[in-house]
Amino acid sequence: MSKSGASHPEDASLDPEESRDEGQHPKGEKDILSAAFSLFLCFCLLFLFSLTLKARISAYDGTSHQEAIIKAQKAQGFLANRKLGTELQGIETPHFIIFSDFSSQERKKQAETAEVLYHSFDNVFKITANRDKMWDGKCVLYLFTRKEDFLKFAKRYDYYDASQSGGYFRIEQGQVRVVLYHPPPGHPRSIEETLVHETAHVFLHFYRKVVAIPKWLDEGLAEYFRFEYNPKSPEKKHYMSVISSKVKKRDNRSAKKMMTRTNPSGPDDIEGYATAWSMVEFLLTYNKHRFVHFVKLVKEGMGQEEALRKSYGGWNYRKFEAAWRDYVTKEYT
Structure with a gap:
C-alpha cells in the first residue's frame, strides 16, 4: 500500500470542522493558552500593585x-x-x-x-x-x-x-x-x-503617630514655639497678664476643664489660648523629657490624666493644677 493511502490514527480522530491551517491550535489547547495568558496578566497586575504599595509605604517611612x-x-x-x-x-x-x-x-x-x-x-x-x-x-x-x-x-x-x-x-x-x-x-x-x-x-x-490631639496641647505647643521664636512678642506679655490675673483671683480654668473639654473654644478665646500656652510652657520647663513622654503616651491613646501620672511622678489633674498655679505666681509677676 502506498504511503499516501495509509491510514493514520491521528487523522481519523480529527473532525473536519476542527481541521486547521499550520500554526493553529486545537480548541483544548487554545483554552489552556488563554488560561495561562490570563494568569500571566493577573501576576503582572499583582506585581505592579505590590510595587506601588511598597513605594507608598516606603515613602511614608522616609526610606525611599x-x-x-x-x-x-x-x-x-x-x-x-x-x-x-x-x-x-x-x-x-x-x-x-x-x-x-x-x-x-x-x-x-x-x-x-x-x-x-x-x-x-x-x-x-x-x-x-x-x-x-x-x-x-x-x-x-x-x-x-x-x-x-x-x-x-x-x-x-x-x-x-x-x-x-x-x-x-x-x-x-x-x-x-x-x-x-x-x-x-x-x-x-x-x-x-x-x-x-x-x-x-x-x-x-x-510626630510618632497620626491621631486626634487634645486642643489645649495642640494650640499650646504651637504658641510655645511661636514665643520661642519671638520671646518679645506683645501677645506673650498679654497672655502672662491674663493668666496671672486669673490665678491670683482663683478664677482660672481648671486643668481638668482644659484637658477634657475643647479649650481654647475658638479663635477669640484669649483666656483659652493663654492657659493652653502657659500649661505647655510649665510642663516643658518642669521637665522636657517628661513632657515628651507625656505626648507619646497621649499619642498612643492613653487618657491624659493617666499619662500625667506616668510621666510626672503620680500627678493627677489636681496636683498638676496646683504645681502650675505656683509656677504662674512665681514667674508671671
Missing part, C-alpha cells in the same frame, strides 16, 4: 522614593502660577520647599524661620536622633502677600473657604502643605510667627 516626591513637589508652585496668575518664587531648604511672592530678602527670612522651627522641635522631641517618621518629601509652604491670592489658592486647591483664617495646612497621602498670607497692617503677628504657629501644628500631627 523621596527624590521623586520632592521633584513633584517642586513643580507645584509653578503650576499654581499658571492656574491662578500668581507670581510665586521657589526656595528650598533641607526640610522645606517654600513658594512665596515676597521679596527675595523676605523669602530668605521665611526660609530661615522654617528651619529654626524644625530645629526647635527637634531640640525638644529628638526626631532626627530617633529617626521619627514625619511627612513624605518636604514640608511645602505657600506664602502670599495678598489675601485675594491666598483665598483663590484655598478655594481652587483645597475647596476651602479661608476668609476667616490667616493660614491653614492640608495633609494628603503623607504629604503636607501650609498656606499663609501676610497679616494686615497693625496685626500683632508677623507672617513668620504665623508660619511657626501653623507649621508647629504639622509637626505635632505627624
